[in-house]
Amino acid sequence: MYRTNTCGELNISHLNSTITLSGWVQKVRNKGSMIWIDIRDRYGITQLVFEEGKTDANVFETAKNLGREFVIQISGTVIERFSKNDKISTGDIEVFVTKLNVLNISETPPFTIEDESDGGDELRMKYRYLDLRRNPVKNNLLLRHKIAQEARKYLDNINFIEVETPYLIKSTPEGARDFVVPSRMHKGEFYALPQSPQTFKQLLMISGFDRYFQIVKCFRDEDLRADRQPEFTQIDCEMAFVEQKDILETFEGMAKHLFSKVLNYNLPNFLVMSYSEAMEKYGNDKPDLRFSMEITDLTSIVKGNNFVVFDSAEYIGGICVKNSSEFTRKQLDELTKFVQKPQIAAKGLVYVKYGLDGTLKSSVDKFFDEPKLNQWATKFDAKSGDLLLILAGEKEKTLHALSALRLEMAKQLNLMNKDVFVPLWVVDFPLLEWNEEANRFQAMHHPFTSPKIEDFHLLDTEPKKVRANAYDMVINGVEIGGGSIRIHDKEMQATMFKHLGFTKEEAENQFGFLMNAFKFGAPPHGGIALGFDRLTAMFAKTDSIRDVIAFPKNNAGKDVMIDSPSQIALDQLVELGLQINKKE
C-alpha cells in the first residue's frame, strides 16, 4: 500500500498517528541538522521534518539528496508544528519521518512547478505534463470536471438522455471545413469528423427520445485564431415538443445551477433582448452588460450644421463615458488611433467633454455651439464630468466601431469585473446573412433553423428581414451558446435549402436522410449547444480556452508535445489508396 492518507488530508486531529504518504518533492529546506521537505500530491502539501541524530541516519542521508519533483513514499508520525501555516489545510502539523522510499528520481524540470512559472508558453506546451502539475492549470481541470458532472446531473434530473452520436460521419461542405478520414475498406471514400452532432440529435428527436444531451468533441478545420482549437467540446442538447421559451427556461436553469453549484454564485435572471436591439444599443450581438454605456443615436439631431462628416453620414452615434471628462489630449489621440485601426476602421473620433465646471468642450466646436452640445448631452443623459465619444459613417460599420470603443473604454475604466456575471438571451436573429465571397445568402445559424412564421412571406422579397427562431446565451459579452427551433417540415426544409443555393440533388445527396426522416412523423423540436471550453474558461476567469484544455494544440494546429500531425508510413498510405501531392 503506497499511502494511508493524501498530502492534503492531515490536520491536528491526526496528532501522533503513524501514517504513510506518497507524492512529489515540492521544496527542500536543508538547514544542516534539520531538513524540511514539502511533499505534494493533487490534494495538497504536507511538511516533512528530518532531524540529525533523531531521524534514522540512512533516512536522513537519503533526505539530504532529494531533489525537486522526486517521487517519494514516507512513513512517520504526525506532530504539531512549531510555527503554523494558516494558508494550507495541513498547516498545523508536520510529519516526523521514520521511513523514506524514493519511488522515482527526477531530472531538474525545464521550468519551475509554481503558480507563477518561469517557463514560456512554448516550453510549457512541449512539457504539458509538467505544466499540468502547476496549481492554476490543475485547478482549471478540476473545475472543468465539476462543471461537467453538474451539467449532467441537472440534465439527467429533468429526463435528458445522454446518447453518443457517431464520430465517423459524412462530409457536408455547408459551414466550416470538415476534417476527413480516409476509408481503407472503401478506397477513395472518406468519413468526416462531426462539426457538431446537429443532424443526429434531430434524428433522435424524430426517434422520440424527447430530450437528448451529450458532452461531445466537435471538429472544425479552420485557420486558427488565438482562441480556437481544431477540436473543441460542446454541451449539446435537443428537446422535442418545445417552443423557444421552453428551451430558454431550461437552459437558463442550467446556467443558474452551474454557477450556483460550482462557483457558489447566484446568477441573476436573464434579460431577453432582440438581435436588433442589441445591435442598436451595443453595436454587437453579444453585449457585455456588466456596465451600461449604451450607444445613443444622434443621427436625427446633429445634421445640418455644415459639418460635412456628420451631414454625409448614414448614421451618427456615440457613447457617454462616465466621469472621464478629464481625459487628456494624449489619451484622446490614442482613442482616435484605436478606432482608426484597420479592424475597426472608423474615420475619426468626435469628443465632447462635459467639464466638472459644467462647460461643454468638443473637438467640433467650430460647427456646434454650446446649446447644440447641451442638446447632445441631454440626449446622452450625460452629467457634468462625463465624456462623450461620437463616431459617424455607414450605420453597420459605425455601430461595430462604437461597440469596439465601448469595450475599450470599459477595459480602461476597469468595468469588466471577472467576479461578476451578467447573462442575457439574444433572440430573433436574422435567418440569413449575405456571404460576400460566395455571392449568395447563407444561414446565419445553420440550414435547419426555422424562420419566424410571421416573417416567412418575406423570404422571396426581403430575405434579410426574415427573423429566425434562433437565440444565443451571452454572459459578460461572451457567446456561451446558441441554438434554434428547427424546421420539422419537409417542404419548408426543401424551401430553405433552395434559398441557400442548394440544388435538389445536392440537398438530397447531403441531407437526404434527414429530409426522408421528416416524412415519418417529425415532432416540433429545437435545441442548443453550449461551448464547454468557453464556459469553463469563464468559470476559471481566464481569457484563453487553452488554459482549460488538458492537451491543447497551438495556433498552427500542432500538438508540440507528441509532435502531431506527422508523417505516416508509406504502407499506410498505400492501404488507404492515397498519394501525397502537395502541388495544386
Add this chain to the structure above:
Amino acid sequence: MYRTNTCGELNISHLNSTITLSGWVQKVRNKGSMIWIDIRDRYGITQLVFEEGKTDANVFETAKNLGREFVIQISGTVIERFSKNDKISTGDIEVFVTKLNVLNISETPPFTIEDESDGGDELRMKYRYLDLRRNPVKNNLLLRHKIAQEARKYLDNINFIEVETPYLIKSTPEGARDFVVPSRMHKGEFYALPQSPQTFKQLLMISGFDRYFQIVKCFRDEDLRADRQPEFTQIDCEMAFVEQKDILETFEGMAKHLFSKVLNYNLPNFLVMSYSEAMEKYGNDKPDLRFSMEITDLTSIVKGNNFVVFDSAEYIGGICVKNSSEFTRKQLDELTKFVQKPQIAAKGLVYVKYGLDGTLKSSVDKFFDEPKLNQWATKFDAKSGDLLLILAGEKEKTLHALSALRLEMAKQLNLMNKDVFVPLWVVDFPLLEWNEEANRFQAMHHPFTSPKIEDFHLLDTEPKKVRANAYDMVINGVEIGGGSIRIHDKEMQATMFKHLGFTKEEAENQFGFLMNAFKFGAPPHGGIALGFDRLTAMFAKTDSIRDVIAFPKNNAGKDVMIDSPSQIALDQLVELGLQINKKE
C-alpha cells in the same frame, strides 16, 4: 405549450383533469361510432377516446383520418376506463379528447414500430431513426444512459477526475491499424484517431492527477467481425500510487455499484484466477463460470493402452456433462462434427456414457475396459447419468477445442442464464505472445505493461514465461475490461521496447514524449479500460453491441443511413494535398 403531461404519466389520481398531450399515433381502433387511439411518447402510451355525437364533429372527423406515426397534440379530460389494462401505468384511465391538432403527418413506415418488428436488419439500419422508436432499442439506450451516469457518480465519489484527452493524436504502428486524418495546414502530414487514450492517461498520472476517468470513443481500423465497430466506447481509468489489488478492489466496487443501481442485482464477490489456471480448467482466458464443467486432464492415466490417438497425444483432456448419458448416437455425431469445424479443428471426439444403470460405455471400448473407464469416471468425479467428452492432441489446441465444446454443451443444456452474472478477475497474464506473421514477440496487453519483478530475469532466456501485472475483468465468459500496472521507469520501458523489436529511433519517434516524461518523476501507476458497449449489451441481455449503439455501422464499416463513407469534393482533396490512387 405542447403538453401538460407526458404519455406515461396519467393515472387515476388525474381523473377529471383537463390535460394536453403530444406524441405519435401508435394504434387506431375505429369501431365506427367509437374511435380509440393510442398516443405514444418516450415515457409511455395513453389511450384516447373519441365518440360520435359526443366528441366535436371536426375533431371526430380528423381522428378518423389519422394514420400510424402521425404526430398529434390533443387536449381533453381524464376519465376512468371501462376495461382497464394492468400492463401499462396509464391503464386505468383514458382521455376524452376535445381538441386535436395534427403536428405532422407520416407516411406508412417501412416496418412496424412494434417490439417485434417485421423489418429486416438492413432495412432497420437504413431507417435507424424509426428503429429507435421501438421499445427494445429505445430501452437499451435508456439503460446505456443510466450506466454512464452511475459509472461517473461512482468514480466522481472516490475522487476520480474526468479529463478529456485529444482525438487528433499521432499514428503509432504498434497494435491495431489507426484511422488517420490528413492535415490541411501541414500538407502530407496526418493526425491519427486514438485507439485508446493510453499514453495520455499515463501522462495525466505523471502530472499528478492521481485518479482519472473518461467515457470515451476509441477507433480501430480493423476488418470487422460480427461484433466489432470501427468506433467504440471505453470507460477508461487510471490511478497513481496503486498496486494491482487497489485497482481490482476499486473496479470490483464499480461493477457491483452498476449492477446494483441499474439492474438491482447483487453481484457476488469476484473470484481471482490466474491465467494459467483459467487455461488449464477452462481452456480459455475468459471462462464462463455460470456453470462448472471444468476440464479434467487425463494425460497421465490414459496412455499405454495401444490407442494410438492417446498414446501419440501431447495432452488428453475432457469434460463431464451432467445428466447427459442419454445423448443419442446422432447427437454425438453432431458434436463430433462440431469439434471438427475448421475454427476448432479437433481430430475426433471420444465419449463415455455413464449409464443410469451404472454401466460405462465408450467409443473406445476396444482399448479400454470397464475398470479403466471407471478410473476415468473417478478422475472426472462423474456420477451415473453423466456423459464424458474427451479430446486429444497438441495441448494448447486441445484446450481451445475443449473450451469450445464446453460452451457448446452449456448452450445445449441451457446453462447460460442471462439473468445470472458470475464475475471474476483473470490475473497474471503472460507479458508477451508470439506473433507468427511478424516473427517476433509482441506485448499481450500493450508495450506499457509492467512485468512481474520476480519473472523479470527470464525476459532474455524464457520470455514466454514472464508474467505481467495484467488483469481482465470477466463476467459470464465475456471480457468486460482489462488493464495493467504500467512501467514507470525509463530504463525498463526502453528494455521493453527493445524486446518488442523497436529500434531506439522508432521508440524515440513514436513514444519519445512518454519516455521523456518518465525522466521527471513518474509515479507508480496502473489502470483499466472497460468496454462500455459490451458492458451495456450484457446489461441489456443482448449478444450484439449494435443493439446498444444509437447509430452503429454495418460489417463493412458503413453507416447505411447517412451513406458514409462517401466521396468528397475534388477541391477538398486538393486542399489536403492528396490524390486518390486505388492501385497499389
